[in-house]
Structure formats: C-alpha cells, structure tokens
Amino acid sequence: MSRPLFALVVAETRIALRSPLLWLLTLLTVTGRTVSTWHEMPDWSVEAVDTATSALVIGAGAMLAANLAILRDRRADALELTDPLPVRAQTRTLAVLVAYPLVAMAYAAMAMGMQMAGLLVNSRPVGHFDVRELPAGVLPVALMAVLGAAVGRWAPNLFAAPVCILLFFWTLVQFPRSWLLPxxxxxxxxxxxxxxxxxxxxxxxxxxxxxxxxxxxRHGSRHPGLVLSGAGSAAAVVVALTLTLNSPAAAAAARTEDLRQSTRSVTAGADHCERLQTTRYCAFPSYAGWIPLWRDAVGPVVAAVPTAFRHRLPGITQRAGTGTFDPTVTSRNILTTMSWGRNGAERDSRRALAAQMAAAATGFPRGTQRGAGPSGCDARGRARTVVALWLIGQTEEPLPATSTRSAVRTDSGKPTEREVPASDLGAVDYGPAELAYARQLLTQPGARERIRANWTALTAPATTLDEALPLLNLNRSAASETPKGTPCE
Incomplete structure (x- = not known):
C-alpha cells in the first residue's frame, strides 16, 4: 500500500468511525433487539440468524455513509480542489472501499456481540448454534458499504443509495429462503x-x-491487475454459488421442506423423552434443555395430587407452530410451545403450564378447551375450581379470570365476535370467591392432607362450593356468584 493510499485510508477510517449514521444505527439495533428478546428464552437456531440479520440495519448506514464519502467529489468546487493533488480519483475510491467496509464490520461485530451477551442473561439457551451465522451477518454489511461506494461512482446521485437500500431489503423480504442472496x-x-x-x-x-x-x-480499465481482479472475482462468485447450490445442505433443505407443510403433525420429531417422577416429558432433541424448566413448573402440581390418581395425568409434549393435531397425542398429553419466558416472564410460562396440568387433574378440558365449546364455560360455584386454583398455586400465584373478544361461529355458520373467558385454566370463567378460597387454602397448614382425603368428592363436577367448604375446613367468607355462561361439564 502506497503512502498516499495509506494516509487516505486512515483519514477515511477516522471519518467513518465518527459517522453519526453508523453509531446511531448500531445503538438502535442493539437496543431494539435487546428489548424485543429480553423476555424470551433464546433458541440459537433462530436467534443466531436474527442477530446476524439485524446487522443489516448497520449495513444500510454504511451504504449511505460510503456513498456520501464518494459523492464528495461531486460537491461544488470539489474537483478544482482535488484535481491538482497527486492522488488520483481511483485512489480515493479505493480508500473508501477499504475504510468503510472495515469500520462497518467492526460496528456490526460489536453490535452482534452485545446482542449475544444480552441473550445469555438469566437464560438457558437451546437449539443449534452455528458459528458461521456470525460472519454471515458481518460480510453482507461490508458488501452494503462497498455497494454504496460503487453506486456513488456509477450513479452519482443522492437518491441512488436510498433506492438501493429499499431494493436490497425488498429482495430479502420477497425471497427469504433463496441462497442466491448474500x-x-x-x-x-x-x-x-x-x-x-x-x-x-x-x-x-x-x-x-x-x-x-x-x-x-468506473475510472477506466487500463490497469491489468484491475481487469484480472474483476475476472477473478466474477469467477469466484460463480464457483462459490455453484458449490453452495450443489452442497449436501442444499439437498437437505429440499428434503426438509415437508416439515413446513400443514399436513405434518405438530408433535412430529418431539422424540427426546424423559420420565421424571411420574410424568413423561417429550421435546424436540435440540430443546431437551428446557425439560427441567417444565418439570419445575409441573412437578409441584403433580406432587399435590393423590398418588392413586397420578397415573391419570397427561404427559408434556412439545409442539411446533404449524401442522395438524394428532388426537392420539393430544388426548394423552399437554402440548407446550417452542417458547419460554425469562427475566420475569418465566412466571407466566410456569403458570400457564402448571394451569394446564391442574385443569387436567381436576377434570377441566385441557389445551384449547375443546369440551368448553367455542365460547368457553363457567366454573363458578364449583369445588373443583377452588382445587384447580390451589394446584396452580403450588407453582405460581393464581390470577383472576378475565375475558377477551374472539371470533366464533354462530349456529347458522356466520362468524361473529363474542366475549370469551380467559383465565389460568383456559377458556374457563370463575369469580373472586373461588380465587379467594384457593388463596386461603394456600396459607393454611394441613390443606394438602384435607384435599387428598376428599379428592374424589372435591373434583366431581357436581360438587358445589357450599358442599366443599366443610371438607376443606373453610368458613364462608365470600358468596359465590351465579354462573354467567355455560356451566363447565
């Protein structure tokens, strides 16, 4: 590298490091990704890709910054100042091509490192971490910086670079599965x-x-090395793309496309199974690290159920986000998703899973509340409602029932919106009396023994709350409300 070129690279690097576009977009990327992932346990199979993809925001800033650096030659009186200099325009272009991609890659690497560090806070990551995703995120950032310089030379217009950025991201959105993309x-x-x-x-x-x-x-092709570089780089693009598209990974991707089909069972592939105490847990192999989290949520509920009734309880099986429900699996298992909370949100995840086991133990319809009908059901005034809420309390404090508007179909088949109950137990409604009695039981010594001794009577659908109070050794402190909806079966 000649001394003038080296001096120009150093000068352009200093300018690039101070670019407000780059450091503001870096700050925005790190902040946005940290906030959006703070309450979700990371899955490396997804998060590594998302982290690398987020660096393209920094790449957009690098494209604009490099483009503006090239366009300095087009400013008023700029040519009169630069023409007498011993440094040619080609050398100035080369300095920008060296400095801005390097600075952009440094900003991208720093942003990705900070995001990865945030994902490790109070987390138990699962999934397959592929270290190649990190350079796969840095290299496109450098490409965008180089593209900004090239656009500045071939289309010296302030609007050309923003248009290229829009086209770049539009291509990513339209063809997200194409390996032709950088x-x-x-x-x-x-x-x-x-x-x-x-x-x-x-x-x-x-x-x-x-x-x-x-x-x-753009400055001419008189230099033989430049011509050879162009021919060599074009050949390298063709060879690398050919090797990519004909690799075993490409063939494997084509074979696994059926996994995305809606006809595949949502639990297909969840074959890593462990039996802990009396409950069977099945997860996708890369998610096996979450089984202890599921056990910590469900275990206290199972332990509170009488031993003679535990064999009736369902297992825990993980499900994918798309596919069909196999009745032979759903009838014997509680289905848990591919997400789990952290940094405070884990309490909601624990409560949701514990509530499904509590609902199953006390005879409420599980999961989507199939037996409750499209509008849910009302469990006010029933003994098993108090028992179910008490079981949830073995893991997390039970919460009041609420309601949500949901689209349902009338008898004539026309869709309409109705208020559907939403609670820890699913589409099951209950009142403050049932919740208050459950919270009393959670603070009373000997409550577990009384519930176990009267389990059959307390979990029978016909047993009323008034009939249960003497069995639970509770005084009447709150009157239960009249059911407002269809009683739960």
Missing part, C-alpha cells in the same frame, strides 16, 4: 434448520470483491 435471513425450520454451507461465506466475500472492482472500473 444473506439468508430466514431459517428453513425453527427445529434444527438447515442453513447455507461455508461455501456461502465465500460467495458473499466474492460478491464484495466483485462490486468493489466494479467501483474501481
């Missing part, structure tokens, strides 16, 4: 997704070299 933003499947091979990194690097060469060719 960045593949969408994991083929959240459960152990098949991602592009290492050849794809070579493809992105070759694109950087090709676009950078194209920027320099």
């Amino acid at each position: 960045m593949v933003p969408y994991p083929k499947l959240a459960i152990d997704p098949v991602r592009p091979p290492a050849w794809h990194l070579l493809y992105a690097a070759a694109l950087i070299l090709a676009v950078g060469t194209a920027a320099l060719l």
Whole structure:
C-alpha cells in the first residue's frame, strides 16, 4: 500500500468511525433487539440468524455513509480542489472501499456481540448454534458499504443509495429462503434448520470483491491487475454459488421442506423423552434443555395430587407452530410451545403450564378447551375450581379470570365476535370467591392432607362450593356468584 493510499485510508477510517449514521444505527439495533428478546428464552437456531440479520440495519448506514464519502467529489468546487493533488480519483475510491467496509464490520461485530451477551442473561439457551451465522451477518454489511461506494461512482446521485437500500431489503423480504442472496435471513425450520454451507461465506466475500472492482472500473480499465481482479472475482462468485447450490445442505433443505407443510403433525420429531417422577416429558432433541424448566413448573402440581390418581395425568409434549393435531397425542398429553419466558416472564410460562396440568387433574378440558365449546364455560360455584386454583398455586400465584373478544361461529355458520373467558385454566370463567378460597387454602397448614382425603368428592363436577367448604375446613367468607355462561361439564 502506497503512502498516499495509506494516509487516505486512515483519514477515511477516522471519518467513518465518527459517522453519526453508523453509531446511531448500531445503538438502535442493539437496543431494539435487546428489548424485543429480553423476555424470551433464546433458541440459537433462530436467534443466531436474527442477530446476524439485524446487522443489516448497520449495513444500510454504511451504504449511505460510503456513498456520501464518494459523492464528495461531486460537491461544488470539489474537483478544482482535488484535481491538482497527486492522488488520483481511483485512489480515493479505493480508500473508501477499504475504510468503510472495515469500520462497518467492526460496528456490526460489536453490535452482534452485545446482542449475544444480552441473550445469555438469566437464560438457558437451546437449539443449534452455528458459528458461521456470525460472519454471515458481518460480510453482507461490508458488501452494503462497498455497494454504496460503487453506486456513488456509477450513479452519482443522492437518491441512488436510498433506492438501493429499499431494493436490497425488498429482495430479502420477497425471497427469504433463496441462497442466491448474500444473506439468508430466514431459517428453513425453527427445529434444527438447515442453513447455507461455508461455501456461502465465500460467495458473499466474492460478491464484495466483485462490486468493489466494479467501483474501481468506473475510472477506466487500463490497469491489468484491475481487469484480472474483476475476472477473478466474477469467477469466484460463480464457483462459490455453484458449490453452495450443489452442497449436501442444499439437498437437505429440499428434503426438509415437508416439515413446513400443514399436513405434518405438530408433535412430529418431539422424540427426546424423559420420565421424571411420574410424568413423561417429550421435546424436540435440540430443546431437551428446557425439560427441567417444565418439570419445575409441573412437578409441584403433580406432587399435590393423590398418588392413586397420578397415573391419570397427561404427559408434556412439545409442539411446533404449524401442522395438524394428532388426537392420539393430544388426548394423552399437554402440548407446550417452542417458547419460554425469562427475566420475569418465566412466571407466566410456569403458570400457564402448571394451569394446564391442574385443569387436567381436576377434570377441566385441557389445551384449547375443546369440551368448553367455542365460547368457553363457567366454573363458578364449583369445588373443583377452588382445587384447580390451589394446584396452580403450588407453582405460581393464581390470577383472576378475565375475558377477551374472539371470533366464533354462530349456529347458522356466520362468524361473529363474542366475549370469551380467559383465565389460568383456559377458556374457563370463575369469580373472586373461588380465587379467594384457593388463596386461603394456600396459607393454611394441613390443606394438602384435607384435599387428598376428599379428592374424589372435591373434583366431581357436581360438587358445589357450599358442599366443599366443610371438607376443606373453610368458613364462608365470600358468596359465590351465579354462573354467567355455560356451566363447565
């Protein structure tokens, strides 16, 4: 590197490091991603891709900053100042092509590192972490910076770079599964997704070299090395893309497309099973690390149920976000999702899973409340409602029932919106009296023994709250309300 070029690279690097576009977008990226993921336990199969994709926001700033650096030559009187200098325009372009991609990659790497550190706070990550996703996020940022410089040379207009940014992101949105892109933003499947091979990194690097060469060719092709660089980079793009598209990973991605079909069972592949105490837990293999979290949520509820009745309780099986429900699985299992809370939100996850087990133990319809009908059901004035809420309290404090508007179909088949109950037990309504009695039981010594001794009577659907109070050794302190909806079966 010649001394004038080295001096220009240092000067452009200092300017790039001070660019408000870059550091503001870096701050925005880190803050936005940290806030959006703070309450979700990370799945590396998804989060590594999302973290790498988020760096493209910084790439957009790098494209604009590099473009503005190139356009300095087009400002008023700029040519009169630069023409007498011994440094040619080609050298100035090369300095921008070196400085801005390096600074952009440094900002992107820093942002990704801070995001990864945030994902590790109070978390138990699952999924497959592919370290190649990190350079797969940094290289497109460098490509965007180089593209900004090339656009500045071939289309010296302030609007050209913003248009290129829009086209760049539009392409990512329209073709998220195409390995022709320098960045593949969408994991083929959240459960152990098949991602592009290492050849794809070579493809992105070759694109950087090709676009950078194209920027320099704007000044003429008299230099033999520049011509060879252009031909070599174009050949590298073709070779790397061919190797990528013909790799075993590409064939595996084609084979796993059926996993996204709606005809596949939502629990297909959840075959990592463990029996802890009396409950069977089945998870997707890469999510097995969450089984202890499920056990901590469900275990206290199961332990409160009389031993003679525990064999009737369902197991816990993980489900995917798309697919069909297999009745042979749903009838014997509680289905849990591919998400779990952290940093305070884990209490909601624990409560939701414990509530499903409590509902199953006391005979309430589980999951989507199939037996409750489309509008839910009302469990006011029933003994098993108090027992179910008490069971939830073994894990987390039970909460009052609320309601939500949901689309249902009338008898004539026309869709309409109705108020549907929403509570810890699902689409099951109850009042403050049942919740108050359950909270009293949670503070009383000997409540577990009384509930176990009278389990059959207390969980019978016909047993009223008034009949249960003597069995629970509770005084009448709150009058139960009359059911406002269809009584639960």
